[in-house]
Amino acid sequence: MTVSRPHSQFPWLKGKFRAVADPWNQIGVQTKFYGRTLRSIVIAVTRYRIELIRQIAQMGLGAGALIVIGGTVAIVGFLTVTTGALVAVQGYTDFAEIGVEALTGFASAFFNVRLIAPATTAVALAATIGAGATAQLGAMRINEEIDALEVMGIRSIAYLASTRVVAGLLVVIPLYCVGVLASFWAARFGTTVIYGQSTGVYDHYFRTFLNPTDLVWSFAQCIMLAVVIMLVHTYYGFSARGGPAGVGEAVGRAVRTSLILSAFVLVMISLAVYGQSGNFNLAG
Structure with a gap:
């Protein structure tokens, strides 16, 4: 015996509606997960302290081969050293074109703190700790360990x-402390040692x-x-499907x-704190 299905009118309209509604439904599911995760922080701190301490140790020092090179701290330090050196190279050469290369210390104090150190730390956090968390939770999901x-x-x-x-x-x-100090050191080393600027001049504008x-x-x-x-x-790890x-x-x-969200949050906070003008005045 066969059961007849009712005729679906306007299937093209239903397909277009689903294409528009599905992304918004996905955002709603993610928002619900974020809310439940934030509400459960108190439970995690009070009931699952051992797991919390284990996660702190694993994220700070890494696991496996990552421990050999110093863990996540070493990766963040290396990344911020390169960005700090870039500030020295780009800042000194650009300022030298208009005869104010002494302001390289200003560039380090201004750009490293407001933009480079937070952005670099976010990239390192997403590429190491965040990606590792997604892989761990995803493996647990497909192996039904979360259900267990x-x-x-x-x-x-x-x-x-x-x-x-x-x-x-x-x-x-x-990680942030290491990143800021490494970027400061790299910018100072590149400006004073490689380009030969006086340390007194650099330190004066940097501290000012x-x-x-x-x-x-x-x-x-x-x-x-x-x-x-x-x-x-953590959301993408929890919602992983389809095997390895x-x-x-x-x-x-x-x-x-x-x-993407890190860049958006960084821009929004910077605009809220510093405003469009940057709350900065350079006067001689």
Whole structure:
């Protein structure tokens, strides 16, 4: 016996509506997951302290071959050294064209703090800690380990997602300190040693334009970026499907999404704090 299906009118309209509605539904699902993860932070801190400490150690020092080179801290330091050296090269050559190469110290104090150090730390966090979290959670999802935790009565979001968000939030503090100091050192080394500028001139302009308030806001930017990155990566790890290939696809999507959101958050916070003018006046 066959059951007749009702005729679907306007199938082309239904397809177009689904194409428009599906992305918004996906955003709603992600927002719901982010809210549950943030609400479960208290449970993660109070009930799953051992897992939280383990995640902090793993994110800070790394695992496997990553420990040999010093863990995530070494990667962040290396990246910020290169960006700090770029400030020295680009800043000195550009300022030298108009005869004010002495302002290279100003460029280091201004751009490293407000933009380069937070952005570089976010990239390193997404490419190392975030990608690792997505791969771990994705592997657990396809192996049905997350389902097993829920069957045992363990709150999977608090145990797996919230602990990683808190750990990333704590680990980013030393990462940011290493990143800022490395960028300062690289810019000073490149300007004074390679280009031969006087250390007194460089230090004078660097200390003149280094605003402690900017350091505080830069640190706040890194905190917000760490939360956003870990939320995105834990979501894509939880929603991974399709076996090992699906896990790899989830990692790629997570890194892409977290970098886009990090850039957006960084720009929005910078505009909110410094305004369109940058709250900066250069006078002789």
